[in-house]
Amino acid sequence: MKRPTLAGLLMTVLLFLPPLIFAPATAAVYPGRTAEKPTTVQTETSAPRRDADVVVRVWDGERVVERTLADYLPGVVSGEMPATFEPAALAAQAVAERTYIYYYLHKGPKSAHPDADVCTDPGCCSAWLDPEEARKRWGDRFEEYSARINSAVADTDGQIILYDGAPIMAVFHSSSAGATAASGQVWAADLPYLRSVASPETGDSVPNYYSVTTFSLSDFRAIFLARHPEADLSGGAEGWITDVVYDESGRVERLTVGGVTLSGVEMRSIFSLRSACFNVTAEGESVTFRVTGYGHGVGMSQYGANELARQGKTWQEILQWYYTGVTIGPAS
Numbered sequence: 001m002k003r004p005t006l007a008g009l010l011m012t013v014l015l016f017l018p019p020l021i022f023a024p025a026t027a028a029v030y031p032g033r034t035a036e037k038p039t040t041v042q043t044e045t046s047a048p049r050r051d052a053d054v055v056v057r058v059w060d061g062e063r064v065v066e067r068t069l070a071d072y073l074p075g076v077v078s079g080e081m082p083a084t085f086e087p088a089a090l091a092a093q094a095v096a097e098r099t100y101i102y103y104y105l106h107k108g109p110k111s112a113h114p115d116a117d118v119c120t121d122p123g124c125c126s127a128w129l130d131p132e133e134a135r136k137r138w139g140d141r142f143e144e145y146s147a148r149i150n151s152a153v154a155d156t157d158g159q160i161i162l163y164d165g166a167p168i169m170a171v172f173h174s175s176s177a178g179a180t181a182a183s184g185q186v187w188a189a190d191l192p193y194l195r196s197v198a199s200p201e202t203g204d205s206v207p208n209y210y211s212v213t214t215f216s217l218s219d220f221r222a223i224f225l226a227r228h229p230e231a232d233l234s235g236g237a238e239g240w241i242t243d244v245v246y247d248e249s250g251r252v253e254r255l256t257v258g259g260v261t262l263s264g265v266e267m268r269s270i271f272s273l274r275s276a277c278f279n280v281t282a283e284g285e286s287v288t289f290r291v292t293g294y295g296h297g298v299g300m301s302q303y304g305a306n307e308l309a310r311q312g313k314t315w316q317e318i319l320q321w322y323y324t325g326v327t328i329g330p331a332s
């Protein structure tokens with residue numbers, strides 16, 4: 001190895017190609033972004049896996065289809081986030097979706113689809129928007145929106161969210177009411193990176209941020225008794241709902257209905273409310289829920305991510321905002 005020659009070559013590159021001096025900062029953060037070969041640092045550690053080299057088995061409801069991540073991820077981002085969102089929010093979404101897939105590539109498939117790594121059911125894994133369907137939905141904005149989505153995936157090629165060196169369960173939701181929920185508030189597992197954090201979206205930027213759902217007393221009674229036949233919903237409606245307790249994120253932690261104590265999460269499920277952040281009043285002839293935000297509230301808020309992007313945050317900063325104590329790095 002002739003060091004003087006190498007040094008001389010390096011000097012020549014630096015002298016004649018000054019823009020490259022600034023390029024490595026970008027390349028280090030976005031390993032897949034440029035056509036440059038991987039840096040020495042990357043080749044010394046485990047080789048990053050590019051999206052084009054990773055095959056994922058997808059259950060589409062009828063059959064298992066094998067696709068590369070490069071082919072599959074744009075349809076997932078299109079299916080889960082408006083293409084009009086800020087580039088940093090779309091990139092954060094792409095990384096969250098890629099991480100979710102890697103989580104199951106490492107862990108093994110869900111029992112719902114034992115022969116596929118993920119599926120296209122948004123109630124199970126993530127929605128996937130078929131390119132033909134996207135063309136119909138987006139009309140004359142198809143090329144523009146596709147380019148935005150494709151950039152979000154390509155600019156983050158191979159990057160995932162890691163906690164203790166492993167891909168995280170990168171869940172997300174549409175919007176929160178000032179703060180996200182910790183996973184233990186919603187599900188059994190209390191994961192260290194899914195904590196309650198502040199979220200900046202407001203009713204000014206989120207459609208249907210505030211929603212009102214009203215039930216007649218007879219409908220409310222029938223729906224609740226179908227789930228909890230032991231409840232006593234006789235007498236005046238004013239006394240049906242008591243002891244509403246809120247958690248620190250503003251969601252209903254628990255409440256008592258007709259003598260039955262249940263969680264806000266279950267109440268949300270029973271009445272198909274947009275979130276567990278609600279006030280409820282039972283009086284006169286009806287029961288009214290006033291709900292804020294949309295979704296389970298855990299992990300990244302998509303509208304919050306868009307707001308942080310508007311404020312100038314990068315996709316890495318957005319992900320580290322919502323997923324506590326994580327790092328961003330290449331999948332391996």
Ligand SMILES: [Zn+2]
Pocket residue numbers: 110112113118119120121124125126
């Ligand atoms: Zn699934």
